Amino acid sequence: xxxxxxxxxxxxxxxxxxxxxxxxxxxxxxxxxxxxxxxxxxxxxxxxxxxxxxxxxxxxxxxxxxxxxxxxxxxxxxxxxxxxxxxxxxxxxxxxxxxxxxxxxxxxxxxxxxxxxxxxxxxxxxxxxxxxxxxxxxxxxxxxxxxxxxxxxxxxxxxxxxxxxxxxxxxxxxxxxxxxxxxxxxxxxxxxxxxxxxxxxxxxxxxxxxxxxxxxxxxxxxxxxxxxxxxxxxxxxxxxxxxxxxxxxxxxxxxxxxxxxxxxxxxxxxxxxxxxxxxxxxxxxxxxxxxxxxxxxxxxxxxxxxxxxxxxxxxxxxxxxxxxxxxxxxxxxxxxxxxxxxxxxxxxxxxxxxxxxxxxxxxxxxxxxxxxxxxxxxxxxxxxxxxxxxxxxxxxxxxxxxxxxxxxxxxxxxxxxxxxxxxxxxxxxxxxxxxxxxxxxxxxxxxxxxxxxxxxxxxxxxxxxxxxxxxxxxxxxxxxxxxxxxxxxxxxxxxxxxxxxxxxxxxxxxx
Numbered sequence: 001x002x003x004x005x006x007x008x009x010x011x012x013x014x015x016x017x018x019x020x021x022x023x024x025x026x027x028x029x030x031x032x033x034x035x036x037x038x039x040x041x042x043x044x045x046x047x048x049x050x051x052x053x054x055x056x057x058x059x060x061x062x063x064x065x066x067x068x069x070x071x072x073x074x075x076x077x078x079x080x081x082x083x084x085x086x087x088x089x090x091x092x093x094x095x096x097x098x099x100x101x102x103x104x105x106x107x108x109x110x111x112x113x114x115x116x117x118x119x120x121x122x123x124x125x126x127x128x129x130x131x132x133x134x135x136x137x138x139x140x141x142x143x144x145x146x147x148x149x150x151x152x153x154x155x156x157x158x159x160x161x162x163x164x165x166x167x168x169x170x171x172x173x174x175x176x177x178x179x180x181x182x183x184x185x186x187x188x189x190x191x192x193x194x195x196x197x198x199x200x201x202x203x204x205x206x207x208x209x210x211x212x213x214x215x216x217x218x219x220x221x222x223x224x225x226x227x228x229x230x231x232x233x234x235x236x237x238x239x240x241x242x243x244x245x246x247x248x249x250x251x252x253x254x255x256x257x258x259x260x261x262x263x264x265x266x267x268x269x270x271x272x273x274x275x276x277x278x279x280x281x282x283x284x285x286x287x288x289x290x291x292x293x294x295x296x297x298x299x300x301x302x303x304x305x306x307x308x309x310x311x312x313x314x315x316x317x318x319x320x321x322x323x324x325x326x327x328x329x330x331x332x333x334x335x336x337x338x339x340x341x342x343x344x345x346x347x348x349x350x351x352x353x354x355x356x357x358x359x360x361x362x363x364x365x366x367x368x369x370x371x372x373x374x375x376x377x378x379x380x381x382x383x384x385x386x387x388x389x390x391x392x393x394x395x396x397x398x399x400x401x402x403x404x405x406x407x408x409x410x411x412x413x414x415x416x417x418x419x420x421x422x423x424x425x426x427x428x429x430x431x432x433x434x435x436x437x438x439x440x441x442x443x444x445x446x447x448x449x450x451x452x453x454x455x456x457x458x459x460x461x462x463x464x465x466x467x468x469x470x471x472x473x474x475x476x477x478x479x480x481x482x483x484x485x486x487x488x489x490x491x492x493x494x495x496x497x498x499x500x501x502x503x504x505x506x507x508x509x510x511x
Contacts, residue, residue, distance in 0.1 A: 085126070163210075
């Protein structure tokens with residue numbers, strides 16, 4: 001195997017919880033990507049205008065950000081985390097089942113807001129739990145976690161595609177003219193960025209003929225095993241309220257004897273008495289901002305959090321703005337790509353993000369997270385530079401889109417692993433980074449949309465180049481602050497009471 005026996009043994013010990021967190025992130029991916037291709041059919045279902053239906057995008061993204069901020073609230077104990085994940089994954093299945101019943105755009109926006117909250121909780125809790133279980137070995141498992149969100153994001157549009165309307169799904173006298181533009185309109189829709197789409201005359205009244213309901217019901221059934229998997233983990237850990245008995249560690253006696261070093265018995269007993277110590281540093285965003293957490297903290301403690309969040313603010317913002325606007329950029333002058341061909345660009349981008357995350361799983365075992373982040377941000381910078389130089393080449397637009405997807409694919413998990421490693425897993429890095437990434441994805445997309453509207457399509461690549469330069473600058477600052485960050489002395493580390501609760505020493509699935 002491409003990893004050593006220690007990591008392999010640790011994975012076997014935590015197989016069920018790890019697979020559960022991965023499956024929950026599949027729910028996240030399934031829910032994050034279905035809205036774009038189905039939005040026109042949902043417009044027909046709710047009989048609303050383009051400008052009204054695009055607010056559903058904003059509702060989901062804003063509540064996803066809010067859920068990411070609040071997700072750490074449920075991280076105080078393992079029981080709270082698993083119950084929150086169970087409720088969130090079940091809520092996503094219910095959202096898929098309820099969407100076909102929403103015939104009012106306001107009701108649909110509320111339902112998507114609930115989905116956003118559930119997705120935000122999943123994002124924060126799953127990342128935190130894997131970091132807590134694997135700590136210094138977490139990079140590999142975080143890469144796999146983010147592969148599953150990419151896999152879900154690829155799958156949901158494929159499920160929806162056979163049920164999308166080829167013609168206008170509201171039949172009226174003015175249907176014919178708008179129908180020929182429907183594929184172009186579908187690919188041009190963005191979160192509250194209808195732009196110049198108002199020139200298309202789409203009827204709001206008439207007979208609704210969409211079949212998109214079947215796609216949502218299929219996705220609800222596909223997602224249903226995920227909350228069941230979380231429930232089984234709750235049951236195994238004796239955390240189901242009606243079966244609330246004494247819990248047992250996810251570690252057999254033989255494995256415990258093999259994995260526990262001499263002198264660790266006292267640490268194991270101390271860990272049992274202090275089950276929550278290892279999680280002390282991972283709180284929700286508001287708890288992280290309390291003054292008691294800042295006492296005695298150095299300047300570099302804050303600098304690492306801020307610069308790490310700013311790197312992901314830029315890179316995740318690039319993901320959002322590029323996937324959202326690359327189609328619109330391609331169909332405009334000077335490229336003027338045919339609409340059908342340009343429609344492959346977002347799929348190519350997400351496909352190479354998913355492929356890159358799959359490749360990054362074995363690579364992250366051989367390469368340090370800091371090195372991977374460096375390669376990623378430099379690669380993004382070079383790709384945008386080449387896209388600007390060869391801006392008149394359609395072929396290089398496709399090559400550059402694939403390259404950009406590869407370089408951006410592993411940035412988030414590598415950055416999270418790197419920042420947590422700097423802080424010795426005692427800061428608020430996971431919560432701050434997840435929040436920063438969410439804000440960047442929403443804000444930069446809105447910013448680029450308004451700039452393109454005012455300055456033209458060429459500014460799309462210029463904005464990407466500027467964001468790439470800023471991401472590299474913030475990464476360089478993070479490396480600088482890493483060198484300044486105080487290293488714990490070996491004597492203090494051995495005497496620290498928190499060391500007894502670390503899963504790396506005990507091998508236990510911490511509660």
